[in-house]
Amino acid sequence: MAAVNVTWENFEDEVLKSDKPVVVDFWASWCGPCKMLSPVVDQVADEVPDVKVVKVNVDESEPVAIKYNVASIPCLVRFVDGQETGRSVGVIPKPQVEKFVKGE
Template identity: 50%
Template sequence: MSSQTAAGEPVHVEDREQFEDLTDDGIVLVDYWADWCGPCKMLEPTIDELADEVDDLLVLKVDVDEHQDLAQDAGVRGIPALQFYADGEEAERLVGVQEKDDLLRVVESLR
């Protein structure tokens, strides 16, 4: 996992270079969201819990309004969208509000 990460809390992506660097290694969950998105707000506590509780998971948050290019490149058409990476490769994608247990199962399958 990158040394640029803060354990226990999601990392808000600032630019493409940071995104590419942080998704290049280990297990990464990218949460595509927007401030105006009700389902995104419903999912936020679950995402925060995962970031805090799962030691080998890096959680990134991409605001689709600020980073339309990243969302477009990822093919995000609806939010919340969750993209899992394993060692730099996209491994799973989920759209909509998800249960914590379902997200944990994905993480476990990527270990």
């Protein structure tokens, strides 16, 4: 499943109320490391269909970034049943992204 763009308006429905685990990719268009990580996140989203992967542009949805204390990007945050269960900041290789998305 391809990563879905999420905003403040639909964050609760898409992430917090999701019936399966969700990984949120916090990013910005001006962020070089984000551009490096984004295609890896997209690949993993397609390869791990039992986890929902969404993206939040921190410039367009600043309230979400503030609420979840995202101070550095790229930042991956994993949610299960509406609760944060993990966080990864910075660029990581694909095998680590896969493990993070799967909750390993």
